[in-house]
Amino acid sequence: MNTSPATDFAQRLFEESGLTSSHEPIDVVLVSIFLEKHYRLGGRLGRLATEKDDTFRLKTESGDYLVKVSPPDEAETIVHLQTAAMRFLEGAAPHLPVQRVRLTVDGADSVAVRLNDGRTRILRVFDFVAGPVLAQTTPDFEQLAHTGEMLGRVDEALKAFSHPADGRGLVWDIRHFHQLTSLVQYTPDPEHRRLAREVFWRFDETVVPRLNDLETQVIHGDFSPYNVVVDPKGDEFVTGVIDFGDTVRSAVIFDPAVPMANLLGRTSNQPWRDACAFVVGYQRARPIKASELPLLPVAALARLTLRALLTNWRAERAPERREYLLGHAKDDWVNIERALAVSLDDVVAQLREAHPRRV
Numbered sequence: 001m002n003t004s005p006a007t008d009f010a011q012r013l014f015e016e017s018g019l020t021s022s023h024e025p026i027d028v029v030l031v032s033i034f035l036e037k038h039y040r041l042g043g044r045l046g047r048l049a050t051e052k053d054d055t056f057r058l059k060t061e062s063g064d065y066l067v068k069v070s071p072p073d074e075a076e077t078i079v080h081l082q083t084a085a086m087r088f089l090e091g092a093a094p095h096l097p098v099q100r101v102r103l104t105v106d107g108a109d110s111v112a113v114r115l116n117d118g119r120t121r122i123l124r125v126f127d128f129v130a131g132p133v134l135a136q137t138t139p140d141f142e143q144l145a146h147t148g149e150m151l152g153r154v155d156e157a158l159k160a161f162s163h164p165a166d167g168r169g170l171v172w173d174i175r176h177f178h179q180l181t182s183l184v185q186y187t188p189d190p191e192h193r194r195l196a197r198e199v200f201w202r203f204d205e206t207v208v209p210r211l212n213d214l215e216t217q218v219i220h221g222d223f224s225p226y227n228v229v230v231d232p233k234g235d236e237f238v239t240g241v242i243d244f245g246d247t248v249r250s251a252v253i254f255d256p257a258v259p260m261a262n263l264l265g266r267t268s269n270q271p272w273r274d275a276c277a278f279v280v281g282y283q284r285a286r287p288i289k290a291s292e293l294p295l296l297p298v299a300a301l302a303r304l305t306l307r308a309l310l311t312n313w314r315a316e317r318a319p320e321r322r323e324y325l326l327g328h329a330k331d332d333w334v335n336i337e338r339a340l341a342v343s344l345d346d347v348v349a350q351l352r353e354a355h356p357r358r359v
Contacts, residue, residue, distance in 0.1 A: 009179055010171075010179065010180055010182055010183070012169065013169050013170070013171045013176060013179075013180075014171055015073075016168065016169035016170070016171075017169065017170050017171040017172070018052055018071050018073045018074040019052065019171060019310075019314060023071060023072055023073070025047070025054055026054045026069050026113075026121065028045050028047070028056075030113070031045060031054075031056065031067065031069065031123070032045060034111055034113060034123055035058065035067065035123075035125070038104040038105060038106070038108075038111045038123075039102065039104055039105065039125055040105055041058060041060055041065065041125070042060065043058050043059050043060035043061070044058070044059045045057070045058055045067070046059070051245075051314075052071045052074075053068055053069060053070050053071050053074070053245070054068070054069040054071075055067065055068050055069075056068075057128060058125075058128075063128070064128035064130070065102065065125050065126065065127065065128050066099070066125070066126040066127070066128045066129075066242075067123065067124070067125050067126075068123070068124050068126070069113065069121050069122070069123050069124075070121050070122040070123075070124075071121070072115065072119040072120070072121050073119075074122075075165075076112070076120065076122060077164065077165040078165055078168055079110065079122040079124070080109075080110075080163075080165065081163045081165040081166055081168065081247055082244045082245055082247050083101055083109045083110060083124065083244075084161075084163050085158065085161060085163070085218065085220075085244050085247045086098055086099065086100070086101055086244055087101060087109070088157075088158070088161045089154065089157055089158070089161075092157050092160065092161075093153070093154075093157035096150075096153060096154060096157065096241065097129075097150075097229075097238065097239055097240050097241055098154070098240075098241045099126050099127060099129055099240060099241065099242045099243075100126060100127045101124060101125075101126055102124075102125040102126060102127065109124065110122045110123060110124045111123045111124075126242075129229045129239065129240030129242055130229075131229045131230060131231055131239055131240065132229070132230060132232070133225060133226050133227070133228060133229055133230070134147060134225035134226075134228040134229075134230050135224075135225035135226050135262075137230055137232050139230070139232075139237070139274075141277045143230075143232070143237045144263070144274055144277035144278050144281065145277055145278070145280050145281030145284070146236065146237040146238060146281055147228055147230070147237065147238055147259070147278060147281060148256065148259070148277070148278035148279055148280065148281030148282035148283075148284075149281035149282060149284045149285045150228070150238040150241065150281075150285075151220065151223045151255060151256060151259065151282055151285075151286075152256075152281070152282040152283065152284060152285025152286035153285045153286070154220055154223075154241060155217070155219060155220070155252060155255055155285075155286045156285055156286050158217060158218050158219065158220075159217050161217075161218045162218065162249075163218070166218050166247070166248060166249040167248075167249055168248055170221070170246060170248045171306075171310070172221065172222065172246050172303075172306070173221070173246075173248050173250050173254070174250070174251070174254040174257060174258075174299050174302050174303055174306070175211060175250050175251060175254065177200075177203055177207075177302040177303075177305075177306055178200065178203055178204055178207075178208050180306065180309070181200055183196075183306075183309040183310065183313065184196050184197065184200075184309065186309070186312060186313050187308075187309060187312070188312075189333070191333075192308070192333050195305070195333060195336050195337055195340065196305050196308070196309060198340060199298075199301045199302055199305040199336065199340070200305075202298050202301065202344075203298055203299075203301075203302045206294070206295055206298050207295050207298055207299060207302070210292075210295060211251070214251035214252070214253065214292060214295075215251065215252045215253075215289065215292070216249060216250060216251055216252065217249065217252055218247060218248070218249045219247070219248065219249075219250055219252065219254065219255040220241070220244060220246070220247060220255055221244075221245075221246030221247050221248050221250070221255065221258070222243060222245065222246035222258060223241075223255060223256075223258055223259050224258060224259060224262050225259065225262050225263070226243075227241070227242050227243040228240070228241060228242075228259075229241075229242060251299075252286070252288075252292075253288060253292050253295060253296050253299060254299055254303075256278065256279055256282045256288075256296065257296060257299035257300045257302070257303050258300075258303055259275075259278055260275035260278060260279065260296070260297075260299075260300035260303075261275075261300045261301070261303035261304035261307070262304075263275040263278055264300060264301075264304055264335045264336075264338070264339045265331065265334060265335025265336075265338040265339060266335075268338060271335065271338040271339045271341070271342060272297070272339060272342055272347050272350070275300060276347070276350050276351055279296065279351055280351075293348060293351055293352065294344075294348045296348075296351070297339075297344045297347045297348060297351075298344065300339075301336065301339060301340070304332055304335060304336055304339075305332075305336055307332055308332035308333055308336065311332070
């Protein structure tokens with residue numbers, strides 16, 4: 001099977017996103033050596049499943065940490081962008097529960113690991129945020145609204161942030177969705193191809209004509225239920241915002257579209273219910289422009305479709321991550337079909353009625 005994107009643009013975007021090559025997992029002993037030398041940290045390292053980097057939970061006598069080693073084909077400037085966004089939020093909005101970056105003994109944010117083949121990988125250490133992630137819970141309406149409000153607060157704080165690499169090419173950035181129609185050919189099921197084409201058509205009709213007019217800023221980019229740590233019994237509910245790996249400058253509405261996509265179809269007879277609850281909370285902190293609100297449901301469908309299209313392609317390219325990839329996307333096509341069965345005009349009306357305060 002041909003596993004390369006069909007167009008030059010798609011190929012370049014995949015390369016810039018670090019998704020076109022696989023790599024051997026980094027040696028745990030090497031990671032331990034670097035942690036001891038540069039962080040004075042020692043303990044038990046447990047590997048965690050992730051999309052493309054090497055991630056570990058480090059358990060020490062004094063506490064736990066998260067250790068991330070970037071993939072060898074991810075540019076150092078992109079890693080520095082991710083760290084800079086977290087550092088900015090730590091200073092500009094210290095009350096937000098954004099995961100903290102640990103400094104080396106020399107006061108640096110990260111350490112460069114030079115491999116024998118000449119490539120470089122960046123090692124970083126973060127505070128470990130304990131607790132279940134949103135995906136492991138069954139939140140009610142107000143808890144979902146609290147989660148949306150947290151992303152709104154993060155986006156509000158990021159308004160003033162900029163970085164030389166924030167214009168990066170990222171395949172997960174929804175603004176590129178309409179240029180990735182070639183991915184449909186890698187989907188074997190005819191019904192899935194039909195659903196994908198319908199979403200591409202809706203995106204072309206409603207979002208593409210507005211792309212250059214949308215409000216933009218740096219966004220988190222992947223506020224999924226797997227990147228939000230929660231306390232189901234706590235009043236604030238959200239206790240941690242993690243993983244800034246998809247940080248990018250893009251349209252603001254594409255940020256809430258990501259968690260909306262992940263929440264679609266969770267209730268089969270009301271497939272948009274949880275996604276709309278999230279947006280209600282998001283607008284408490286970051287109201288969405290009235291002119292942009294109708295685009296939000298289509299953007300959410302685009303994001304979910306993109307993940308469904310990419311899953312099998314990625315699983316074949318990176319078999320060592322196959323279980324992780326398929327586990328995150330196992331219900332995507334079912335949820336796309338459920339969401340499309342509802343009038344998107346009705347969804348927009350529900351969003352307007354639930355929170356009329358708009359700018």
